[in-house]
Amino acid sequence: MENFSFKNPTDIRFGKDRIDSELRDVITSFGGNVLLVYGGQSVKRSGLYDRVLKALDGLNITELPGIEPNPKIDSVRKGQQLVKDNNIDVILAVGGGSVIDASKVIGSARYYEGDPWDLVLDSGKRMALKQLPLVDILTLSATGSEMNRGSVISNPETHQKFGTGGPNTPAVSFLDPSLTFTVPTRQTAAGSMDIMSHLIEQYFDRSINNDVSKGLIEGLMRSVIKWAPVAIKEPDNYDARANLMWNATMALNGIVGLGDVNNWTVHPMEHELSAYYDITHGVGLGILTPRWLKAVQKDSSTHELLARFAKNVWGITVSDENEAGSEAIKQTYDWISSLGFEMTLPEVGIKDETNFDAMAESAVTTGDLSRNGYIKLTPDDVKAIYRDSMTTENL
Amino acid sequence: MENFSFKNPTDIRFGKDRIDSELRDVITSFGGNVLLVYGGQSVKRSGLYDRVLKALDGLNITELPGIEPNPKIDSVRKGQQLVKDNNIDVILAVGGGSVIDASKVIGSARYYEGDPWDLVLDSGKRMALKQLPLVDILTLSATGSEMNRGSVISNPETHQKFGTGGPNTPAVSFLDPSLTFTVPTRQTAAGSMDIMSHLIEQYFDRSINNDVSKGLIEGLMRSVIKWAPVAIKEPDNYDARANLMWNATMALNGIVGLGDVNNWTVHPMEHELSAYYDITHGVGLGILTPRWLKAVQKDSSTHELLARFAKNVWGITVSDENEAGSEAIKQTYDWISSLGFEMTLPEVGIKDETNFDAMAESAVTTGDLSRNGYIKLTPDDVKAIYRDSMTTENL
Numbered sequence: 001m002e003n004f005s006f007k008n009p010t011d012i013r014f015g016k017d018r019i020d021s022e023l024r025d026v027i028t029s030f031g032g033n034v035l036l037v038y039g040g041q042s043v044k045r046s047g048l049y050d051r052v053l054k055a056l057d058g059l060n061i062t063e064l065p066g067i068e069p070n071p072k073i074d075s076v077r078k079g080q081q082l083v084k085d086n087n088i089d090v091i092l093a094v095g096g097g098s099v100i101d102a103s104k105v106i107g108s109a110r111y112y113e114g115d116p117w118d119l120v121l122d123s124g125k126r127m128a129l130k131q132l133p134l135v136d137i138l139t140l141s142a143t144g145s146e147m148n149r150g151s152v153i154s155n156p157e158t159h160q161k162f163g164t165g166g167p168n169t170p171a172v173s174f175l176d177p178s179l180t181f182t183v184p185t186r187q188t189a190a191g192s193m194d195i196m197s198h199l200i201e202q203y204f205d206r207s208i209n210n211d212v213s214k215g216l217i218e219g220l221m222r223s224v225i226k227w228a229p230v231a232i233k234e235p236d237n238y239d240a241r242a243n244l245m246w247n248a249t250m251a252l253n254g255i256v257g258l259g260d261v262n263n264w265t266v267h268p269m270e271h272e273l274s275a276y277y278d279i280t281h282g283v284g285l286g287i288l289t290p291r292w293l294k295a296v297q298k299d300s301s302t303h304e305l306l307a308r309f310a311k312n313v314w315g316i317t318v319s320d321e322n323e324a325g326s327e328a329i330k331q332t333y334d335w336i337s338s339l340g341f342e343m344t345l346p347e348v349g350i351k352d353e354t355n356f357d358a359m360a361e362s363a364v365t366t367g368d369l370s371r372n373g374y375i376k377l378t379p380d381d382v383k384a385i386y387r388d389s390m391t392t393e394n395l
Numbered sequence: 396m397e398n399f400s401f402k403n404p405t406d407i408r409f410g411k412d413r414i415d416s417e418l419r420d421v422i423t424s425f426g427g428n429v430l431l432v433y434g435g436q437s438v439k440r441s442g443l444y445d446r447v448l449k450a451l452d453g454l455n456i457t458e459l460p461g462i463e464p465n466p467k468i469d470s471v472r473k474g475q476q477l478v479k480d481n482n483i484d485v486i487l488a489v490g491g492g493s494v495i496d497a498s499k500v501i502g503s504a505r506y507y508e509g510d511p512w513d514l515v516l517d518s519g520k521r522m523a524l525k526q527l528p529l530v531d532i533l534t535l536s537a538t539g540s541e542m543n544r545g546s547v548i549s550n551p552e553t554h555q556k557f558g559t560g561g562p563n564t565p566a567v568s569f570l571d572p573s574l575t576f577t578v579p580t581r582q583t584a585a586g587s588m589d590i591m592s593h594l595i596e597q598y599f600d601r602s603i604n605n606d607v608s609k610g611l612i613e614g615l616m617r618s619v620i621k622w623a624p625v626a627i628k629e630p631d632n633y634d635a636r637a638n639l640m641w642n643a644t645m646a647l648n649g650i651v652g653l654g655d656v657n658n659w660t661v662h663p664m665e666h667e668l669s670a671y672y673d674i675t676h677g678v679g680l681g682i683l684t685p686r687w688l689k690a691v692q693k694d695s696s697t698h699e700l701l702a703r704f705a706k707n708v709w710g711i712t713v714s715d716e717n718e719a720g721s722e723a724i725k726q727t728y729d730w731i732s733s734l735g736f737e738m739t740l741p742e743v744g745i746k747d748e749t750n751f752d753a754m755a756e757s758a759v760t761t762g763d764l765s766r767n768g769y770i771k772l773t774p775d776d777v778k779a780i781y782r783d784s785m786t787t788e789n790l
Contacts, residue, residue, distance in 0.1 A: 001572070001637035003410025008403075014653070015398025177396070209634035211618040212641045219610025222707075226606065239604035242396035246607045246653075255650070258409070258641075312617075317712075 002207055004258040010147045010169040014246065016238075019137055019174050023055040026172045030133045031089025035082055037064045037103045038094045043139065046182050052094060052137070062086045064106075067095065070154045070161065070274050070281065071102040076116045079106030083132060093136040093170075096191075097143025100136050100170065101151035107132035108166045120153045123164040133171040139179045141244040142191030142282065144198060144252025146173040154275055159358075161275035162366065175249065177241035185232050188244075189339035190282025192228035195248045196221065196336075197285040201264040202257040204296065204305060204374045210259045217256050218312040223247050225313070225335055232339060262374045266292050268367030269382055272359035279348045286341045287348070290333040290395060291388040297325050299375050333395060345389045356386045397602055399653040405542045405564040409641065411633075414532055414569050418450040421567045425528045426484025430477055432459045432498045433489045438534065441577050447489060447532070457481045459501075462490065465549045465556065465669050465676065466497040471511045474501030478527060488531040488565075491586075492538025495531050495565065496546035502527035503561045515548045518559040528566040534574045536640040537586030537677065539593060539647025541568040549670055554753075556670035557761065570644065572636035580627050583639075584734035585677025587623035590643045591616065591731075592680040596659040597652040599691065599700060599769045605654045612651050613707040618642050620708070620730055627734060657769045661687050663762030664777055667754035674743045681736045682743070685728040685790060686783040692720050694770050728790060740784045751781045 013022060027034060034056060043049045053061070062082050067075050082088070083106055093103035109116040111130045119126040138146045145151065149169050154161040183191070203217045224247050230240035250256065269292070270284040296302050306325030310316035314331045318324040333343075342348050360382035364370050369377040377385075388394045408417060422429060429451060438444045448456070457477050462470050477483070478501060488498035504511040506525045514521040533541045540546065544564050549556040578586070598612045619642050626635040645651065664687070665679040691697045701720030705711035709726045713719040728738075737743050755777035759765050764772040772780075783789045 001634050001641075003413070005406070005408055007406040011400070011402040013400055018398070209638065211621065211638050212615065212645060215614025215618045216611050216645070217614070219612070219614045220607065223606040223610045239396050243604065243606050246396075250607060250611070250650075255645075 001210055002259045002261060006254060006258055008147060008169055008254055010253070011172045012147065012175060012249070013172065014175045016176055016178050018176060020051060020055060023052065023135075023137070023174065026135055027056060027059065027090055027092060030135075030171070033060045033062070033087055033089045035062050035064060035079065035086070035088045035091045035106070036094065037067060037079065037091060037099055037106070039065070039067045039069075039096070039099050042182065043094055046179070048094065048137070048139070048179060052092070060086070062088065067099045067102045069098050070278060071098040073117045073120065073153055073155045075102050076105045076109060076153060079103070080109035080112075080116050083107075083110040088132060091132050091134045093134060094139065096138065096140030097145040100134070100138070100145040101143070101153065103134055103136070104131070104145070104149075104151045104166050104170075105153060105164060107134050117155060120155075120162050120164045123166075126164055126166045129167065131166050131168045134168070135172045135174075136170050137174045137176070137179070138245070140183055140187060140191055141180055141241070141248040142194040144248050146170055146175065147249045147253035152271070159275050161271040173249075175245050177238055177245045180241045180245060181236040183235070185235070185340060186280075188231050188235070189228070189341060190280045190286075191248065192224055192231070192244060192339060193282040193286045193336060193341070195224050195244065195251050197266055197282075197289055198251040199224070199256070200289060201266060202260055203309065204302070205257075205260040205262045206374060207259050207261045213256055213259055214308070220247055220251055220256065221313045228339060263367050263369065263372045265367060265369055265373045265377065268363045268369065269385065271366070272363050273350070276355050276359060277348070277350055279350075283341055283348060286336045286339070287343060287345060287389050288385065289336065290329055291385045293329045293332060294388070294394065295377075295381065295385055296375050297322070297329065302375065344391060345386070353387065353390075356383050360386065396605055397654045397656060401649060401653055403542060403564055403648055403650075405648070406567040407542065407570060407644070408567065409570045411571055411573050413571060415446060415450060418447065418530075418532075418569065421530055422451060422454065422485055422487060425530075425566070428455045428457070428482055428484045430457050430459060430474065430481070430483045430486045430501070431489065432462060432474065432486060432494055432501070434460070434462045434464075434491070434494050437577065438489055441574070443489065443532070443534070443574060447487070455481070457483065462494045462497045464493050465673060466493040468512045468515065468548055468550045470497050471500045471504060471548060474498070475504035475507075475511050478502075478505045483527060486527050486529045488529060489534065491533070491535030492540040495529070495533070495540040496538070496548065498529055498531070499526070499540070499544075499546045499561050499565075500548060500559060502529050512550060515550075515557050515559045521559055521561045524562065526561050526563045529563070530567045530569075531565050532569045532571070532574070533640070535578055535582060535586055536575055536636070536643040537589040539643050541565055541570065542644045542648035547666070554670050556666040568644075570640050572633055572640045575636045575640065576631040578630070580630070580735065581675075583626050583630070584623070584736060585675045585681075586643065587619055587626070587639060587734060588677040588681045588731060588736070590619050590639065590646050592661055592677075592684055593646040594619070594651070595684060596661060597655055598704065599697070600655040600657045601769060602654050602656045608651055608654055609703070615642055615646055615651065616708045623734060658762050658764065658767045660762060660764055660768045660772065663758045663764065664780065666761070667758050668745070671750050671754060672743070672745055674745070678736055678743060681731045681734070682738060682740060682784050683780065685724055685731065686780045688724045688727060689783070689789065690772075690776065690780055691770050692717070692724065697770065739786060740781070748782065748785075751778050755781065
């Protein structure tokens with residue numbers, strides 16, 4: 001087992017209707033000048049926006065609406081201007097991972113004099129800054145941003161989508177599963193796939209005898225596999241939404257990957273897809289994950305872990321390791337497909353290979369995949385995975 | 396799923412030999428007056444004491460040695476005097492759960508004018524106090540005290556052993572698995588049983604669809620079941636010690652019990668044993684746990700969860716729930732026994748039932764077992780479990 005450090009002081013308030021009684025005290029503990037960040041109209045339609053304003057009645061609220069999925073650096077730039085101009089004490093993010101991610105970088109940009117894209121390209125720079133306290137009200141179970149330091153920001157001009165880390169996790173996160181009842185089927189599916197992908201990326205790792213982490217991940221995987229289809233079928237099933245919400249947070253608050261040694265692979269490959277084609281992150285992950293697992297399986301040193309995945313996650317009892325691995329990949333594919341996704345790139349509008357060379361090159365560089373992937377991947381290997389994703393032939 | 400709150404800011408430094416390079420910076424960030432708390436001679440024999448003094452060279456060190464297993468309130472009283480007299484800035488606990496537990500209450504007693512036993516009888520009082528920052532160097536994998544607010548303190552005069560909670564978790568915990576190489580077999584076994592019991596107490600709970608917690612616990616159980624025998628056979632197997640150490644912390648840092656609704660049962664029953672007879676906590680848990688599971692099984696509403704325990708923890712594939720549960724209890728007993736424990740009360744010196752009435756009465760009161768146990772237990776029920784523990788007849 002490898003050495004690791006861990007500290008995560010986010011204050012989690014999990015459960016129904018806590019914002020009405022608790023939000024005001026939380027916010028005012030940081031000050032009275034609030035930047036309220038959110039996305040589109042859904043928080044207004046759902047009534048959440050009004051509940052928030054009611055809870056914060058009398059405070060100085062500055063609004064930054066319009067944060068897009070795959071949040072853009074331009075939104076962060078707007079936020080930077082607002083927090084400086086309005087002497088903001090605390091940022092309140094109301095939304096999913098995109099809104100929280102943008103808010104985190106805005107919180108750092110408060111203490112940075114240059115363009116915030118610098119902070120995305122060089123997160124070391126962000127880590128060295130102060131950061132405004134961030135409170136969030138989560139409305140989508142997916143990214144885990146509500147309890148970690150990370151953000152992913154896109155720059156459409158340069159076709160870049162990168163992760164960046166700040167010095168702090170959110171100060172307080174309100175996780176109310178009932179706020180996700182109105183999340184549309186497709187977003188519920190995409191969020192669930194994002195959770196599953198976070199777990200897979202951390203599970204398939206070369207760390208030796210890292211059994212606590214692997215055991216925790218297996219439990220989380222079984223829970224998302226069980227509850228995602230329920231939430232899709234019954235959008236207001238509280239327990240389904242609650243399990244997905246807490247699962248999303250636990251999958252990426254740092255704990256289950258402690259002791260890991262490899263970089264993630266599928267996320268950098270997907271970031272290229274959504275940077276070039278602006279597709280939904282979870283859908284891209286759903287298409288790439290089974291193809292990547294097939295590529296993993298070609299290296300026999302992975303068979304033992306694939307067989308463990310088969311047994312402890314999918315309950316597959318076949319004794320031959322390779323056969324068990326194949327069955328696990330098939331069940332993974334079937335589960336993703338059952339969530340209602342398109343399962344090939346052409347179905348999401350990526351009809352040809354025009355950008356594959358540039359994307360593969362960039363994914364390998366960004367993810368350091370040729371040196372530190374769970375299986376090492378060259379640009380040609382990544383391109384082959386993109387190509388495999390054009391059809392269902394090689395599954 | 397139930398509402399819950401969670402915040403745990405302990406800074407974990409996990410891995411080999413980090414104290415030599417990191418301890419001094421950590422301690423001096425809180426100040427220069429240090430209370431060094433430890434137990435017996437083992438920290439001196441192992442060389443750890445000298446390493447600590449070397450790292451802290453030049454600081455004002457006050458020592459409180461002699462903290463006993465099942466730490467006594469008298470030790471806390473001594474500590475209270477020392478932190479007040481020496482204007483202590485930070486407590487450094489070097490040892491296992493007993494040393495850390497005593498140190499936590501001493502840290503609160505710094506800000507209390509009365510007898511610290513008041514703070515054990517009324518943890519609300521402790522929660523309302525300030526607490527000195529606590530840094531610890533863990534030398535035994537067992538109680539999880541290194542990442543939670545709890546302490547268990549004994550009062551031999553009144554035959555009482557109670558849990559108490561303070562406002563803070565330890566500020567920084569150094570978890571170096573190699574420091575547990577020298578832990579004797581029996582203590583390794585007792586610690587592992589303590590971990591397993593913490594997991595069982597949180598797993599057997601009536602919360603509905605609390606699948607994230609249950610999945611996490613199943614992973615932790617499989618890991619302790621796998622690695623405890625290895626650590627006993629090969630005391631300096633780093634990965635075995637590392638898995639047990641991180642497992643112990645994760646089992647009781649609050650995460651895996653989030654959303655639970657019931658009180659613990661076996662711990663209050665065991666606390667009576669060790670309060671009356673000063674036996675090793677883990678040994679008492681090892682004797683009581685299988686008998687309690689037998690009592691649990693008499694209530695058919697528990698069969699579904701027992702069958703899940705059988706399948707996901709022990710890999711038992713029998714389809715009949717009651718049969719699967721019986722097999723799981725048998726395997727649990729066999730695993731405990733394989734750790735080398737005495738498996739009946741007479742073997743640990745409890746030869747008759749003299750104190751069973753008083754102990755049963757107290758366990759039910761302390762644990763609120765007749766109202767909020769996973770299965771509700773009257774004093775007569777608890778007495779029956781103590782009686783069952785006199786022999787192996789009813790297993």
